[in-house]
Amino acid sequence: MIYTKTRKPNALYELSESRSAYLMLAPFTLFFLIFTVLAVVSAMGLSLTNYNLIEKPVFSGWTNYVRTLIDDDILIIAVKNTLMFAIITGPASYILCLFFAWMINELPHSLKIIMTFVFYAPSISGSVYIIWTYIFSSDAYGLVNSLLMRTGLIMEPVLWLADTRYILPIVILVQLWSSLGTSFLAFIAGFQSIDKNLYESGAIDGIKNRFQELMYITLPAMGPQLMFAAVMQIGASFAAGDISVALAGNPSVDYAAHTVVTHISDYAIGRYEMGYACALSTLLFAVMLLTNSGVSKFLRRHTNL
Amino acid sequence: MKKIGRRQAHSVTGDLTLILFLTLVGSFMVLPFIYSILQSLKPMEELFIFPPKFFVRNPTLGNFMDLFLRTNNMWVPFERYISNSIYISVLGTLLSVLVSSLGAYPLAKMKFKGRVVYEKIIVISLLFVHQVTAIPQYVIMSKLGMIDTMSALIFPAVASSLSIYLMKNFMSQLPDDLIEAAKVDGSSHLRTFAQIVMPNVKPAWITVVILTFQGLWNRGTGAYIYSEQLKNLPTLLTQISASSTVSTAGIAAAAAVFLMIPPVFVFVFSQNKIVETMAYSGIKG
Numbered sequence: 001m002i003y004t005k006t007r008k009p010n011a012l013y014e015l016s017e018s019r020s021a022y023l024m025l026a027p028f029t030l031f032f033l034i035f036t037v038l039a040v041v042s043a044m045g046l047s048l049t050n051y052n053l054i055e056k057p058v059f060s061g062w063t064n065y066v067r068t069l070i071d072d073d074i075l076i077i078a079v080k081n082t083l084m085f086a087i088i089t090g091p092a093s094y095i096l097c098l099f100f101a102w103m104i105n106e107l108p109h110s111l112k113i114i115m116t117f118v119f120y121a122p123s124i125s126g127s128v129y130i131i132w133t134y135i136f137s138s139d140a141y142g143l144v145n146s147l148l149m150r151t152g153l154i155m156e157p158v159l160w161l162a163d164t165r166y167i168l169p170i171v172i173l174v175q176l177w178s179s180l181g182t183s184f185l186a187f188i189a190g191f192q193s194i195d196k197n198l199y200e201s202g203a204i205d206g207i208k209n210r211f212q213e214l215m216y217i218t219l220p221a222m223g224p225q226l227m228f229a230a231v232m233q234i235g236a237s238f239a240a241g242d243i244s245v246a247l248a249g250n251p252s253v254d255y256a257a258h259t260v261v262t263h264i265s266d267y268a269i270g271r272y273e274m275g276y277a278c279a280l281s282t283l284l285f286a287v288m289l290l291t292n293s294g295v296s297k298f299l300r301r302h303t304n305l
Numbered sequence: 306m307k308k309i310g311r312r313q314a315h316s317v318t319g320d321l322t323l324i325l326f327l328t329l330v331g332s333f334m335v336l337p338f339i340y341s342i343l344q345s346l347k348p349m350e351e352l353f354i355f356p357p358k359f360f361v362r363n364p365t366l367g368n369f370m371d372l373f374l375r376t377n378n379m380w381v382p383f384e385r386y387i388s389n390s391i392y393i394s395v396l397g398t399l400l401s402v403l404v405s406s407l408g409a410y411p412l413a414k415m416k417f418k419g420r421v422v423y424e425k426i427i428v429i430s431l432l433f434v435h436q437v438t439a440i441p442q443y444v445i446m447s448k449l450g451m452i453d454t455m456s457a458l459i460f461p462a463v464a465s466s467l468s469i470y471l472m473k474n475f476m477s478q479l480p481d482d483l484i485e486a487a488k489v490d491g492s493s494h495l496r497t498f499a500q501i502v503m504p505n506v507k508p509a510w511i512t513v514v515i516l517t518f519q520g521l522w523n524r525g526t527g528a529y530i531y532s533e534q535l536k537n538l539p540t541l542l543t544q545i546s547a548s549s550t551v552s553t554a555g556i557a558a559a560a561a562v563f564l565m566i567p568p569v570f571v572f573v574f575s576q577n578k579i580v581e582t583m584a585y586s587g588i589k590g
Contacts, residue, residue, distance in 0.1 A: 018418065020494040021411035025423070028408030031464035036430055039441035046441070053444075100330070103323050111324070117576060118331045121338065124519055124568045131337035131561070134344075143340070146357045177334065182467075182583070189583035210319055235432045268440050277440065288432050 047279035052272040064279035077255045078263040085259060088172055090237035093179035094229060101187035116188055123181035132174045133247055136160040161248050164256040171244045171257045183229035190225035194218060230295045238288050260284050345558040352554050368555035375556055381533050390537040394521040397459040401517045402510055404463050409472035410498045414484055430466040457529040462521055468513045475509035475582055476502060512582035515575050519568040539564055
């Protein structure tokens with residue numbers, strides 16, 4: 001290779017590298033600023049106003065935030081439900097992603113491909129979760145009802161999606177069903193990329209079964225993937241709402257499946273109180289950020305990141 | 306003496322239990338799909354028999370035929386919905402991949418002030434959930450006059466944090482020597498990007514193409530578009546399923562199956578490339 005051009009002196013070169021970098025990032029930054037950053041910032045700004053989408057926003061200071069603390073009874077139900085979602089489906093879906101990815105990784109190659117597809121399919125097929133409304137239909141046509149009635153376990157159809165005792169568990173179930181998304185894939189990929197020699201040396205060093213393998217070799221080596229999955233799952237579980245609405249409606253019976261997100265939709269789209277909805281959104285985002293940094297610290301300390 | 310192909314710490318019973326358990330749970334995962342497909346193959350008599358049966362006795366493609374007949378008699382022709390979907394998905398995906406990879410390269414391989422901050426912002430923005438940003442986005446778009454145009458669906462998808470994040474991570478793996486060699490040969494940054502980096506990160510942009518395409522294809526037009534001629538396929542199919550009555554239940558079932566097939570199809574063909582990209586998806590603390 002003949003070097004026909006000499007390198008420019010360092011400072012100038014770095015300057016041109018900076019400039020090229022900014023130029024190449026410019027299109028992304030433009031769209032990102034307008035449609036993402038601006039949206040979030042204006043949401044925070046609108047949270048300090050009363051805005052009904054028709055007239056101009058009216059500045060109102062902290063009233064919206066004060067209201068969330070003292071004047072909103074339904075919010076308490078929504079928060080309780082969202083916390084249940086976050087605490088149950090968040091870690092549960094995280095562990096399920098991990099667990100199933102690990103198990104599928106143990107399978108022979110062709111089975112692995114089929115199973116990966118089987119487990120990932122629910123999360124990409126748009127609104128297939130609507131099918132669950134037919135399975136858990138409240139009349140005698142629903143699959144679950146007809147099965148239970150045929151085996152004599154119940155005499156009359158159960159109002160699955162209208163009975164406050166059952167709504168939340170069912171929504172959680174369907175949420176878990178569709179939660180094996182990008183995190184699941186990240187884990188599958190992560191498991192596959194671990195050096196096989198580590199396992200051999202582990203076996204020599206005295207590791208006796210699969211679980212020990214998992215705890216002492218696999219998980220510590222997968223720090224980055226664990227982190228990525230945590231970010232995605234935290235986001236998804238705090239933002240649970242679509243499935244709840246599809247299955248139980250908004251508002252659900254007695255607000256049994258009401259989450260913070262459905263509460264936000266209620267105020268923004270149902271009651272035209274954008275300012276309040278934005279205050280709720282900002283609070284939600286703050287909580288998500290906090291949880292995220294907490295989880296990151298934990299993961300950083302316990303894996304070799 | 307350890308068995309060939311089996312790691313020392315694994316037992317046969319362990320393997321079998323695993324397979325059994327996974328098959329059980331796997332059936333639960335695909336239950337709605339199978340149910341959906343079976344429903345769409347049932348003739349009218351079987352859709353409403355009581356007690357309802359899971360399996361189909363006399364499978365028929367009649368529901369799909371009815372779906373075509375019905376869609377051919379609408380005010381806005383069926384092909385229009387499909388072409389809208391294709392336009393939105395293809396344009397959106399192209400723009401998104403272009404913009405994301407162009408932006409990912411500097412983040413992955415170039416030095417500039419503010420790089421670390423930018424990376425942190427992207428990771429935080431992975432947390433932004435659609436429901437939280439949807440309403441301010443609507444207001445922004447309406448101020449820009451984009452409501453009731455297809456740009457309303459395309460533009461927000463262009464700056465996808467997930468896409469740029471995946472591309473950047475994958476690009477970071479590329480050996481620096483490759484890029485150094487190009488620079489020494491006098492290539493500009495843009496040229497290095499286009500001719501050296503991009504061909505070597507194929508799994509990454511294939512994944513971004515697939516994920517973006519699926520997201521755009523599946524997304525109904527929702528509140529952003531109200532003119533009928535601009536609506537896309539999922540909106541139409543959802544309208545048909547949601548407004549189904551007893552007599553059109555078969556058509557609704559066929560429409561539901563139609564909706565669910567494309568993303569599944571696309572994933573099957575690109576599965577291993579996607580998994581390869583996800584291997585580099587980790588966040589390094």
